[in-house]
Amino acid sequence: MIRINKLTNKQANIKIKNSYIRTMNLLRKLLFPFAILYGWITSARNFLFDVGFLKSRSFSIPVIAVGNLSVGGTGKTPQIEYLIRLLSDKYKIATLSRGYKRKSEGFVLADAKVTSEILGDEPYQFFQKFPQIQVAVDANRVNGIEQLLSESNKPEVILLDDAFQHRKVKAGFYIMLTAYDDLFCDDFMLPTGNLREVRSGVNRANMIVVTKCPGNIVSEKMNEIRKKIEDYLKVDIPILFSYIDYDDCVYSENEKISVTDFQVVDKLVVSGIAKPEPFFAYLQAVKKSTMVFPDHHNFSENDIKTILDTANERKIVTTEKDFVRLKGKLPVDQLYYLPIKSSFVTSSDEFNKKILEYVGASTRNS
The missing domain is CATH 3.40.50 (Rossmann fold)
Structure with missing residues (x-):
């Protein structure tokens, strides 16, 4: 008599998922040489921008860029929304995003006729939640900023969403995000890991925020993470911790x-x-x-x-x-x-103070 073991649907799905994960992990390891090559290419590109061979464009108004070193969700949208809430009572704010997966091209400024398909889901979310601000999308960030500044009701502050690698624009203040459970210092270059550029890119940041922390994270754990990040820093950069706060x-x-x-x-x-x-x-x-x-x-x-x-x-x-x-x-x-929002683990005072000081000084200078 032959005994046949029948897997339940749940067991079969787990088996397929585990097999897929093993295959992907093996593939990533096999692609390690391409990760090294990709790291060289991005490092060379950054070097050319750093020495001025490739040109970055600066603007006279405050420009704050929010981004990360890795692909995947690090909480950029709630961080942008935090900045909108912080600044929009005092300044005319515009957000500028690429508009990922939108069904439109070029520069689009949100109005009553736009949809999420035209604008992209995250910019459309900004537009729906914050009617007092301007929301624009353009893959060419330089052109997008120029178009916003040509508007009769031009913004006083521009927030760039997912723009840490967009070196053609030189923002005045960079906020780099890294997720608690996927720290950039524990990661590696694509396609073996999830990094878009080498870890030393963190030094372009004016502030680092470790996002998606447990709400009850202890100071010892924060100090441990802070030390790991500081190993890659050439200068003293504030390192703050935030968590996702649900409604x-x-x-x-x-x-x-x-x-x-x-x-x-x-x-x-x-x-x-x-x-x-x-x-x-x-x-x-x-x-x-x-x-x-x-x-x-x-x-x-x-x-x-x-x-x-x-x-x-x-x-x-x-x-x-x-x-x-x-x-x-x-x-x-x-x-x-x-709804969700970004909240700081200890206090938001340091973050708020840094941002308000930068925007205030830049606005006076402009």
Whole structure:
């Protein structure tokens, strides 16, 4: 008699996932020579900018660039939103992004006619949340800034989203983000690792923020991380720590429900962001009631049908970034989102002081 072992669907999925991870890890190791080559190329490019052979453009108004050394989610969007909240009561603010995966080209300044497809999900989120600011997209950051400054209602401060490697613009202040569970100092160059450039690029920063920390991180752990980062610094750069702070409520277009009440609701949790596990955990979502899509995913008609079929008339909750792409495609009374914001672990005073001093001095000089 032959005994046949039958895997459950869950076991089969785990086996496939583990096999995929092993294959990808092996592939990354095999591509190590290309990582070395890529590191040389990016280092040479940075050197040419540093010595002035390749030109960087400076501007007379304060320009703050937020970015990172690695690919993947480090929390740039909540950091930009933090800066908007800090500065928009005192200054006319504009954000300038590439507009990742947008279905438009060139310079676009948000107005009442734009959609998330035209602007990109993150810029459209800025536009929806902060009607008092200007939101623009342009892959050519120099052209984008020139276009903003040619407007009759030109901004007094420009925030560049994901612009740490955009050396053609010389920002006045650089904020470099690195994620707590994926520190740049523990990483390696693409394609073996996730770094866009060598670790020494951190020295262009005016401030480093370790993002996505546990809310209860202890001072000993922060000191340990600070020391690891300082090994790559040539000058003294402030190193701060932040965490993702979730809202107490989820929102639809028509109502809000406390997270405490929503946690016990039978729901479907949908995510199209990098590293969605903390989002799922906060909503106490069991794995069988979650759907994961790639970061910045453009939801197709088939995706929408799959989501609705899986939800089976249950409430659907998603991230704020995904909400702007799902809005209008799913029933209004069924779709909710959970806002997030960036908060500093100890105090925001040092961060706020540095930014306000830079902007104030630059505005007076301009």
